[in-house]
Structures are given as structure tokens and as C-alpha cells.
Amino acid sequence: MDTLWKGKEKAHDATHFQDLDPPITYRSILSANLGVRDPLRVIALCDSDAFYAACEMVRLNILDKPLVVLQWALLIAVNYEARKFGITRMMPLKEAKERCPGLIVVHVATYKEGEPEPGYWENPDTKTHKVSLDLYRRESIKVLHVYKEGLPENTEIEKASIDEAFFDLTRPVRQILLHRFPYLAQPPDDAPDGLDTPLPAPPDLSWHQASTVIPIDPRAEDIEAVQFSPQTWHDVALSIGAELMHQVRQEIKMKLNYTTSAGIARNKFLAKLCASHRKPMGQTILRNASIPNYLLGLPFQKIRFLGGKLGVALADEFDVSSVAELLPISLESMQQRFGEESIWVYQVLRGIDYTEVKAKSALNKSMLAAKNLPTPITNIADGYQWIRVLAAELALRLTEARETTPSLWPKTIVLHARNILDRDGRKSKQAPWPFVREVTVDVVAGAANKLWREFCDARAPMKVTGVSLGFTGIEGVETGLKRLDAFLKKPSSKREFDEAEDCTSAEKPVSTRGNSFVCKRCGHKATLSPSATRSDAEREEALSKLRLEHEDFHVALELSRVPEVDAAARPAKRRKKKDEGIAKFFTRDSRDA
Ligand code: CTP
Numbered sequence: 001m002d003t004l005w006k007g008k009e010k011a012h013d014a015t016h017f018q019d020l021d022p023p024i025t026y027r028s029i030l031s032a033n034l035g036v037r038d039p040l041r042v043i044a045l046c047d048s049d050a051f052y053a054a055c056e057m058v059r060l061n062i063l064d065k066p067l068v069v070l071q072w073a074l075l076i077a078v079n080y081e082a083r084k085f086g087i088t089r090m091m092p093l094k095e096a097k098e099r100c101p102g103l104i105v106v107h108v109a110t111y112k113e114g115e116p117e118p119g120y121w122e123n124p125d126t127k128t129h130k131v132s133l134d135l136y137r138r139e140s141i142k143v144l145h146v147y148k149e150g151l152p153e154n155t156e157i158e159k160a161s162i163d164e165a166f167f168d169l170t171r172p173v174r175q176i177l178l179h180r181f182p183y184l185a186q187p188p189d190d191a192p193d194g195l196d197t198p199l200p201a202p203p204d205l206s207w208h209q210a211s212t213v214i215p216i217d218p219r220a221e222d223i224e225a226v227q228f229s230p231q232t233w234h235d236v237a238l239s240i241g242a243e244l245m246h247q248v249r250q251e252i253k254m255k256l257n258y259t260t261s262a263g264i265a266r267n268k269f270l271a272k273l274c275a276s277h278r279k280p281m282g283q284t285i286l287r288n289a290s291i292p293n294y295l296l297g298l299p300f301q302k303i304r305f306l307g308g309k310l311g312v313a314l315a316d317e318f319d320v321s322s323v324a325e326l327l328p329i330s331l332e333s334m335q336q337r338f339g340e341e342s343i344w345v346y347q348v349l350r351g352i353d354y355t356e357v358k359a360k361s362a363l364n365k366s367m368l369a370a371k372n373l374p375t376p377i378t379n380i381a382d383g384y385q386w387i388r389v390l391a392a393e394l395a396l397r398l399t400e401a402r403e404t405t406p407s408l409w410p411k412t413i414v415l416h417a418r419n420i421l422d423r424d425g426r427k428s429k430q431a432p433w434p435f436v437r438e439v440t441v442d443v444v445a446g447a448a449n450k451l452w453r454e455f456c457d458a459r460a461p462m463k464v465t466g467v468s469l470g471f472t473g474i475e476g477v478e479t480g481l482k483r484l485d486a487f488l489k490k491p492s493s494k495r496e497f498d499e500a501e502d503c504t505s506a507e508k509p510v511s512t513r514g515n516s517f518v519c520k521r522c523g524h525k526a527t528l529s530p531s532a533t534r535s536d537a538e539r540e541e542a543l544s545k546l547r548l549e550h551e552d553f554h555v556a557l558e559l560s561r562v563p564e565v566d567a568a569a570r571p572a573k574r575r576k577k578k579d580e581g582i583a584k585f586f587t588r589d590s591r592d593a
């Protein structure tokens with residue numbers, strides 16, 4: 001594809017971008033193994049516009065008015081109406097109000113001591129309140145559901161942060177492609193290389209109407225002529241991907257009233273990069289032919305993961321600031337300085353990114369409520385009020401999560417605190433979490449208070465500037481049972497759960513009556529689904545199956561109490577690995593939880 005290298009001056013060496021023009025053959029389109037090197041790969045990233053502000057607009061039913069979301073004194077989200085006044089995130093509120101006198105200012109919801117739920121209080125104060133992002137988390141899940149329902153089933157979806165998700169559209173796009181162009185399904189009889197014959201050129205098509213297509217050479221005079229026709233089958237695939245994204249984005253607008261923007265390209269980092277090209281309510285296609293010029297003009301810090309410490313280190317080491325300046329640096333010298341893994345950087349500069357789009361486990365394995373304390377806690381008694389605030393948040397979040405997955409069950413409750421007068425600084429205490437159906441503030445605070453007392457040493461001075469309370473090892477009971485099943489299949493010498501077995505066999509845990517039984521230990525009542533055709537014997541059998549399942553649950557529960565190294569106790573080991581190579585330059589974005 002010679003248009004790829006057509007620039008006014010030959011600003012770059014085409015050899016850097018060879019990967020962008022792979023042969024596309026009958027074998028590629030028919031291949032069942034659609035890996036990350038698929039020449040017809042289509043990846044999208046969709047990001048919600050001014051997300052927190054949008055959530056507040058929907059909640060308050062305010063549309064088309066300038067609105068900002070405040071967290072204490074900081075503007076954390078600015079809707080697009082307010083951006084028209086030049087208001088930006090992190091601008092002092094005073095200045096924002098001067099720029100736009102009619103500005104609607106919403107402070108994020110906060111937990112207040114003594115209140116079980118977050119609310120929008122007047123004059124919340126960081127000394128007495130704690131920020132709650134629950135509304136945004138909830139809305140984020142709703143958006144994700146619409147993506148899942150709206151896109152073809154074989155789309156892989158990965159939630160990437162509170163307001164964005166990646167989509168691997170390769171499979172659904174491939175299906176549509178073969179459906180629209182059935183002649184691609186089989187090489188013609190006279191094809192010289194059979195399945196390895198390149199596909200014929202695609203017919204004259206136009207790009208998906210509602211998308212912006214990044215030009216191949218923004219400086220060219222004949223932009224229209226060059227760019228407004230998909231010239232490769234990958235272009236056609238991107239355009240079909242754009243149709244799918246456009247449709248699902250409209251559904252989000254219709255069902256939830258949120259607007260979003262999307263980027264569609266050959267891989268994740270490029271999709272993310274071009275998603276912000278046209279905001280709000282826009283979507284952008286970055287075709288392979290446009291990648292070289294698009295990347296070359298870019299300060300490389302704009303690239304996902306190169307914006308942080310790694311970007312700074314690269315700029316320092318090689319005294320460069322743009323992708324164009326980094327390109328001549330050989331893979332060897334990069335690896336010498338930044339370790340093996342810097343091949344990732346080397347590839348990204350060439351438009352390559354083999355990172356998979358992978359659905360994360362539906363369950364968040366942990367939940368954490370944290371608070372930095374503007375007024376440090378200096379004695380045990382003063383800690384309880386904050387513990388209660390954190391407990392309220394955790395109780396609410398778990399209860400909410402159980403609305404979608406009723407069997408959710410955390411294994412451990414963990415309290416972390418930072419005592420700046422203690423040489424060891426940050427410490428944590430943890431305890432197994434009992435299975436309680438109703439996770440109330442009182443239950444959580446009760447357990448947390450105990451941990452707090454363990455943390456506090458009455459003889460030592462304390463100045464605690466931060467506390468957090470969390471659940472870890474959250475699983476659906478089903479998962480626990482599956483693990484149990486695997487465990488029980490091990491040879492008995494390997495089992496170490498005698499105590500747990502005793503628990504279920506020493507006493508008769510259940511009593512049976514009619515179609516149901518009540519567990520004496522936990523009060524759980526299990527009832528058989530009504531069936532007109534069941535005989536007494538079948539009923540007995542079904543009941544005993546239910547009973548066994550319930551007993552398994554107790555065994556699983558007891559097993560969970562065998563102390564296990566949990567996430568909180570693991571950082572030392574992890575850090576070691578992280579410090580190697582380029583890994584140490586990555587800092588986790590707290591919003592990517
Ligand atoms: N956010 C935050 N602190 C930051 C960055 C972001 O609290 N330093 C919150 C914002 O309030 C935002 C949400 O995370 O609404 C998503 O962030 P982002 O997508 O970066 O910005 P948006 O506000 O959604 O704006 P845009 O339309 O530009 O995506």
C-alpha cells in the first residue's frame with residue numbers, strides 16, 4: 001500500500017511501520033484462531049463523556065446546563081456545557097463561578113457519621129465526612145450491562161476504568177464481513193496459492209457515516225481523495241466495527257442518557273488514543289494507513305502507560321520528546337536500559353500492541369473504603385467514629401453487590417492504618433469474615449472495632465493519619481464450592497480440614513419438614529421448587545441433595561477460615577517483581593479499579 005508512505009517529505013523510514021500492511025489472505029479470514037496478530041483485528045475503546053458530571057446531570061434531571069462536580073474544594077468533573085466557558089478540571093471553584101455565574105455546582109455524595117447511606121449534605125467537610133463514589137460505580141455497571149446486551153455475544157469486553165471499556169470486535173466483525181461478502185469464504189478455483197492467496201481488493205465503499213476517519217497525511221492537499229475510501233479489507237473491518245460501536249453508543253444514550261466517545265483501531269493503545277480525538281459524542285476510526293503520521297507527530301507521553309514515570313525516564317535517557325525521535329533507538333539499547341520488557345515500548349512506537357482484551361472476573365475480589373484524616377486520630381476512642389463511617393460504606397457496597405450476586409461472600413475483613421509515630425508505619429489487622437446474610441453497619445463496625453483495638457497499643461503514642469477498611473477474597477459461594485470440590489478430590493492425606501469436617505458431622509445440622517429444611521446452624525431455610533410430578537421418594541432425594549449442598553457450603557465456609565495469605569499480606573513479594581525492568585515505572589491509576 002504505497003499511500004501509506006506518501007508524505008510531502010519522506011519524514012520517516014517506512015521500515016519502522018512494516019507491520020501495518022500485512023497480507024490478508026483467504027486463510028486469514030477463515031482462520032478459527034483469531035489471535036492478537038490477526039490482520040483483521042478490530043479493537044474499540046469507549047469512554048463516557050464527563051462521566052461524574054453526567055451521572056449528576058441524570059440524577060438531577062438537568063440537561064444542557066453547565067455543571068461541575070466538586071470534591072471538597074476541587075472540581076473533579078466538568079460537563080461539556082461548562083467547558084464552553086473555559087472551565088477545566090482542577091480549576092479553583094471561585095474562578096469557575098466567575099467564568100460562569102449560572103454554574104451548577106454539585107458536591108459528590110459523602111458518608112456522614114451516623115448515617116447508613118451516603119447523601120448530598122450541605123457543606124460537607126473532610127473533617128467529618130467521607131467521599132462516596134457509589135453512584136458512579138453503580139452507573140458504571142449499568143453502562144457495562146448495556147454494552148454487554150447491545151453488542152454481539154462473541155464480543156470480548158474488558159472494563160478498563162470506571163468510565164471506559166475495551167471491546168474486541170474481531171469475531172463479530174468477521175461474521176458480518178463474511179455475511180456481506182460471501183465470496184470471501186472460499187478462494188476461487190484458479191487461486192494460485194489456494195488459501196494463501198491474498199483477498200481481492202475490496203469494492204468501492206464508503207466509511208461508516210457517523211465516524212471521523214483520521215487522515216493518512218494531515219498535510220496532504222487531497223485529503224478527501226486519499227482517505228475517503230476503505231482501501232483494504234482491514235479498513236472495511238474497522239468500518240463495520242464502527243457501525244457496531246455507534247449502535248451500542250446510541251443505546252446507552254437512549255437507555256441511560258449518557259453520551260460516550262469511541263476509538264476504533266487495530267489494537268488497544270491506538271483505540272484508546274483516538275477515542276479522545278473527537279469528544280463528546282464522537283467516534284474516530286484510525287486505519288492502519290494513518291498510523292505512521294498520526295504517531296509521528298505525537299508527544300509520546302500521550303500514549304497509554306508512557307505518560308507516567310516511564311515516559312519521563314525515556315525522555316531523560318534518550319533526550320527525546322516525540323515518537324519520531326524515539327523511533328531510531330534500537331531495541332537493543334532500549335532493552336539494555338529498561339530491561340527485556342521494553343520491547344513493548346519499541347513495538348508501540350511502531351503501532352504494534354499485542355495486549356489482549358480480556359474480560360475481568362465479574363466479581364471485584366476486594367472492596368476497600370479508605371479515608372485520609374485531616375485531623376489525625378490520637379487515641380483509641382477517637383478511631384471508632386471513622387471506623388463506623390468506613391463500615392457504613394462497606395456494608396452498603398456489599399449489600400448492593402449482593403443484589404446482583406446474592407451469594408457473594410468475603411473471606412476476610414482487613415483494617416489498615418497509618419500511624420506516623422510508629423516506626424513500622426502502616427500496619428494491617430485482619431480476621432475471617434463470617435457468613436452473615438445481612439451485612440449491616442453494626443456487623444461490619446463490630447468486626448472492625450475489634451481489629452482497631454488489636455491495632456492500637458495503649459502504651460504507645462499514636463498519630464493515625466489514614467485508615468482503611470476492606471473485604472478481601474470476595475467470591476460467589478458457588479466459586480467457593482467449586483474450589484472445595486477440587487480440594488476434596490485430592491488424596492485424603494493432603495487434606496487438612498478435619499476440623500471443618502467435624503463441624504458438619506458432629507451435630508445434625510438440619511431439620512427437615514415437607515418441602516423444605518432449616519439449617520440449625522445458620523437458620524438458612526431451603527425450599528424445593530414446587531413440582532406436581534414429584535413422588536415422595538423423589539422429594540426425599542431432592543431434599544437430601546439440597547441438604548448436602550448446604551452442608552458443603554458450611555464446609556467451604558470453615559475452609560475459608562484456614563488462614564490464607566491474602567492480598568493485604570502480599571505486597572513485599574509483588575514489589576520485588578515490580579521493581580524489575582520497566583515494570584517499576586508503572587503506577588496504577590486508582591480509577592482503574
Ligand atoms: N476523575 C477524577 N480524578 C481525576 C480524573 C478523573 O476523579 N484525576 C473522575 C472524573 O470525575 C471523571 C471520571 O473520573 O468524570 C472519568 O475520567 P475521565 O474519563 O478522564 O474524564 P471525564 O470527566 O469523563 O471527561 P472526558 O469527557 O474528557 O472523558
Ligand code: CA
Binds near residue numbers: 047050051163
Ligand atoms: Ca470520560
Ligand code: CA
Binds near residue numbers: 047048164
Ligand atoms: Ca476515562
